[in-house]
Amino acid sequence: MTEQFNLDPRLSISLSHLLEDSNMGRHPAASVRAVGTMGDGQAHLAEEQVTVVVEAERSDDVARQAEQEGMGTERLSSSILAVTLRLSQLRRLVAMKGVERASAQPKKEYYLESASQEMEFVSAAGGARQVVEDGAGVVVAIVDSGFDLSHPTFRDAAGNLRVDALLDQTTNTEYTRQQLETAWAGGANPGADLVGHGTHVASIAAGSAHQGWEGVAPKARFLLVKTDMRRTAQAIVWAFNRAGAKPCVANMSLGHHGGGHDGQDSEERLYTSIAGPGRLIVVAAGNEREQLIHLGGRFSSGQTHTAVVDLQRQNGEPAGALIHFWCAPTDDFSINLLSPDGQTVAMPTLNNTTRNSTSRWDASVSFRRHPYSGHQITVEISMANASVPPGLLRGWEVRIVCQNAVVGRLDGWFGNSRYGNFRQDSLVEKARTLGMPATSDGVITVASHVSKERWASDAGPQTKAGLVLGRSSSFSGMGPTRDGRQKPEVSAPGEMITAALASGSEYGSDAERSNAFLRSLTIEGTSMASPMFCGVVALALQKRPGLTPALLRTVLQQSALRDGHTGLGNWDPQYGYGKVRVPALLAAV
Amino acid sequence: MKLKHPQIGKEEARTDQTWLEVIAEPKAGNSDAAVMSLLASCGAERIEYLAPGFIGARISVSSKPELELLANVEEQAEKRFR
Numbered sequence: 001m002t003e004q005f006n007l008d009p010r011l012s013i014s015l016s017h018l019l020e021d022s023n024m025g026r027h028p029a030a031s032v033r034a035v036g037t038m039g040d041g042q043a044h045l046a047e048e049q050v051t052v053v054v055e056a057e058r059s060d061d062v063a064r065q066a067e068q069e070g071m072g073t074e075r076l077s078s079s080i081l082a083v084t085l086r087l088s089q090l091r092r093l094v095a096m097k098g099v100e101r102a103s104a105q106p107k108k109e110y111y112l113e114s115a116s117q118e119m120e121f122v123s124a125a126g127g128a129r130q131v132v133e134d135g136a137g138v139v140v141a142i143v144d145s146g147f148d149l150s151h152p153t154f155r156d157a158a159g160n161l162r163v164d165a166l167l168d169q170t171t172n173t174e175y176t177r178q179q180l181e182t183a184w185a186g187g188a189n190p191g192a193d194l195v196g197h198g199t200h201v202a203s204i205a206a207g208s209a210h211q212g213w214e215g216v217a218p219k220a221r222f223l224l225v226k227t228d229m230r231r232t233a234q235a236i237v238w239a240f241n242r243a244g245a246k247p248c249v250a251n252m253s254l255g256h257h258g259g260g261h262d263g264q265d266s267e268e269r270l271y272t273s274i275a276g277p278g279r280l281i282v283v284a285a286g287n288e289r290e291q292l293i294h295l296g297g298r299f300s301s302g303q304t305h306t307a308v309v310d311l312q313r314q315n316g317e318p319a320g321a322l323i324h325f326w327c328a329p330t331d332d333f334s335i336n337l338l339s340p341d342g343q344t345v346a347m348p349t350l351n352n353t354t355r356n357s358t359s360r361w362d363a364s365v366s367f368r369r370h371p372y373s374g375h376q377i378t379v380e381i382s383m384a385n386a387s388v389p390p391g392l393l394r395g396w397e398v399r400i401v402c403q404n405a406v407v408g409r410l411d412g413w414f415g416n417s418r419y420g421n422f423r424q425d426s427l428v429e430k431a432r433t434l435g436m437p438a439t440s441d442g443v444i445t446v447a448s449h450v451s452k453e454r455w456a457s458d459a460g461p462q463t464k465a466g467l468v469l470g471r472s473s474s475f476s477g478m479g480p481t482r483d484g485r486q487k488p489e490v491s492a493p494g495e496m497i498t499a500a501l502a503s504g505s506e507y508g509s510d511a512e513r514s515n516a517f518l519r520s521l522t523i524e525g526t527s528m529a530s531p532m533f534c535g536v537v538a539l540a541l542q543k544r545p546g547l548t549p550a551l552l553r554t555v556l557q558q559s560a561l562r563d564g565h566t567g568l569g570n571w572d573p574q575y576g577y578g579k580v581r582v583p584a585l586l587a588a589v
Numbered sequence: 590m591k592l593k594h595p596q597i598g599k600e601e602a603r604t605d606q607t608w609l610e611v612i613a614e615p616k617a618g619n620s621d622a623a624v625m626s627l628l629a630s631c632g633a634e635r636i637e638y639l640a641p642g643f644i645g646a647r648i649s650v651s652s653k654p655e656l657e658l659l660a661n662v663e664e665q666a667e668k669r670f671r
Contacts, residue, residue: 145670172635197670230610230665237639258666266612266663270643284671371661415666436666527671 046088053517054081054093055101065096080516114452115493115532121216121539121582131586133539135217139164140206140538141239141250142531144198146191146226148502149184151199151519153207153215154222162208164221166191167238169228174238191226196505198226200521201253203500205531206538211518213498216535216582217542221246229254232437233267240279247278247541251534252443253527255286255435257293257413260326260373262483263441269372272442277546281443282534284526285488286435286477292421296411296429296482299333299402307400307412308423311381311393318383319393321420325377325400326482328407329369335377337365338397347377360388363396381420411482431478431573434488439481444537444552447576448473448494448529449565455496455522459511462522464496470565472574476526479573488576490556491566492536494529498522536582540589547589553577559584606649608634613644613660624660631655 056062059081063073069092072084083102085093094102116122121131146168147154149161156162161184166175168191175183175190183190193199206222207215223242225235232252239250259265263272275281288294295307311319327333337345339356345363348354353366366378379398402408411432414420422428438445453467473495479487501507501514501521508514514521540555541547560578562568571577615624624644628636631652637645645665648656656662 195670227668228610229668231645232668233612233639233643233665234635234637234645237637237645252668253671254668255671256666256668266614266643266661267665270612270639273640273643287671435671525671530671 046086048087049084050087051082051084052090052093052102054083054099055079056081056098057100058098061098062096065098066093069093082517115497116216118451118493119532119536119580119582120584131539131583133217133542133586135206135220135535135538135542137246137545138217138220138538138541139223139239139243139246139248140202140217140220140534141223141225141236141243141248142198142202142205143225143227143232143235143239143250143252143254144201145195146193146198146502147202147224148193148199148500148505149180149189149191150503151203151500152210153199153203153500155208157208162206162220162222163224165242166224166226167235168226169231169235170226191224193226193502193505196502196507196521197253197527198224199502199505200497200499200507200523201251201527201531204497204528205251205535207500210500211520213520215499216532217538220535220538223248227254233270236271236281237274240274247545247547249280249282249534249537249541251282251531252437253284253525253530255284255438256415257286257288257435258322258324258415259436260324260370260376260482261411261413261432261434261436261439262326262373262481263439263485264370264372265436268437268440268442270442271437271440275442275549277548278541280537280541280547280549280552281440282530282537283438283440283443283445284435284530285438285445285447286433287475287525287527288435289430289433289475289478291418291433292424292428293414294411294429294431294433295422295425295427296409296432297427299400299405299408299410301402301405301408303402303405305400305427307398307425307427309381309396309398309420310423311383311396311420312418313390313393314386314419316386318386319388319419320382320416321380321396322415323379323398323412324415325379325410325412326370326373327375327377327410329374330406331375331402331408331410332404333375333377333410334401334403335365335379336399336401337363337379337381338399339363340392340395360384360392409482432480432482433477434479434481435477438477439485439487441485442549444490444533444549445479445488445576446526446530446533447478447488447491447574448476448524448526449491449575449579450495451493452496455498456518456520457512457515457522462512467495470563472565473524473526473529475524476529476574479576486571486576489553490533490560490577490580491575492529492532492580494526494532495524496522497524497528497532499528533580536580536585539582539586543586544589551589555585555588556580559588606651608647608649609653610647610665611645611653611662612639612665613646613656613662614642615644615660619659624656627656627659
């Protein structure tokens with residue numbers, strides 16, 4: 001007997017794909033091979049149970065038909081359905097009304113595999129964890145864009161939410177676990193993740209096992225904050241209070257460049273104040289290393305420098321730039337702004353602002369003394385509308401004069417990356433590109449390096465060219481801080497990290513990054529490295545609940561890997577004390 | 590002229606009625622309680638004791654000068670995901 005499997009052009013399934021361990025991690029749509037046949041010797045396979053992905057205009061209709069045939073179904077979206085059935089039922093499935101396409105679900109790889117192996121808590125061969133700690137008894141707090149609580153990453157093996165509470169700052173509403181269970185079951189979806197960032201970040205740190213992958217601390221409990229992007233201080237305080245007697249590590253994969261980068265703004269000093277035994281904060285270093293957002297250098301009295309600023313045209317919005325310069329209060333710098341059309345905005349006196357406007361732009365220079373961070377000179381440029389000529393966007397001159405130098409150091413950052421940048425010159429640095437609050441003394445700052453360059457997606461297998469395994473990510477913000485402290489403290493895998501995909505999120509619309517069936521997403525950034533290390537801290541807190549930031553820094557100095565990329569020095573502005581190694585860190589903690 | 594607030598990329602012409610999310614730190618000689626009381630009398634919203642010496646609140650631009658008599662008042666910056 002020969003069972004033909006290619007009776008219908010809508011069916012793209014190979015027998016080996018369904019039944020063998022081949023094609024690990026490859027998306028079915030991209031790994032379809034010539035459709036096989038089931039020969040006499042394979043007739044026994046007819047009763048093998050398999051799972052296929054079905055695409056249909058209305059997955060509900062197909063699900064109903066499949067369930068009537070005794071097949072198992074799981075709705076993945078309005079148009080995609082997973083169906084578990086016997087191999088012999090395949091033709092019936094494909095023949096169902098509304099089925100547009102069916103493809104095999106290959107066996108999955110361990111999706112944090114390369115990162116997990118790189119950090120050595122999963123063996124090089126993959127699979128079993130090499131450490132006994134799993135985050136049990138520890139709270140992992142995530143402050144981010146929202147969370148898709150329908151994703152299995154947030155649920156335990158019994159299907160119960162592992163989220164103890166959620167604070168939605170966008171609606172000023174707090175939810176208990178039971179309220180979340182009820183609301184998500186009813187479709188209200190409080191704290192939902194429209195972006196997709198928060199779900200991904202949370203699952204890296206502490207996601208439950210799902211489709212062959214799991215987060216670093218899969219037995220930790222979650223406290224989640226859907227942030228309004230400003231009140232992150234309140235978010236961290238809420239999480240620490242809500243954690244009660246349990247040790248807690250909070251992750252913030254976010255930041256800004258609007259302050260002194262010296263750990264001295266209110267939010268950064270607050271974190272230094274509240275971090276301590278069993279209360280740790282992990283922050284992403286930032287992704288602006290190569291965005292020409294920072295200018296800095298040491299000046300002598302009388303020295304001048306002209307930096308050129310180019311604004312970037314925005315989609316339908318007026319261009320603008322906000323640049324903060326900082327220097328010691330003992331120094332005397334003057335900054336004048338010259339527009340491309342020859343207008344000047346002069347340096348004001350202390351606590352004043354000078355302004356110049358035309359019908360096309362408005363620009364100002366402000367000068368004030370910050371209570372903790374020294375002198376702040378702010379340059380602000382705003383275009384009147386989105387249609388100003390390109391010539392007005394390029395070539396703004398920032399004329400710096402050091403009138404008196406005691407310390408002599410001046411640093412400036414664009415507060416709004418992607419709106420403008422310095423034109424490359426001798427003072428434009430990649431160093432000191434850490435964001436804030438990553439420069440806080442109270443937080444552990446995490447840089448990113450490469451552990452993976454290939455991943456699966458709805459558009460097929462993907463490879464990012466040019467990545468070098470083990471090398472610092474080209475985007476990863478570099479230390480030190482403006483005041484010279486050694487940050488970041490550590491580097492963790494942050495490139496092409498595959499973790500949970502929030503249904504219906506912005507990221508989900510990128511077929512090269514998302515995998516709808518696996519409910520996974522592959523993205524890069526220090527946003528991904530930070531929760532990777534946050535999960536590691538949860539493991540460390542399980543072993544030593546009273547762990548402090550100071551002790552963690554000491555442990556990192558003892559345990560982090562220094563290699564040919566990091567160099568053998570004690571600290572490096574790209575990698576901090578080195579690359580995180582979980583067994584060594586846990587042994588030292 | 591309708592100006593863009595360049596840090597956040599949205600058009601935002603600040604007026605005295607614009608609300609700011611701030612952290613207030615009492616200046617030397619002033620207590621947390623005194624600053625919280627002043628915040629309340631200035632019409633601040635979401636007044637929240639964060640930690641000793643740190644109070645979170647939502648204030649109007651117009652009330653900032655009065656608050657700055659007793660406290661350093663710093664706006665919490667808008668963040669971006671990394």
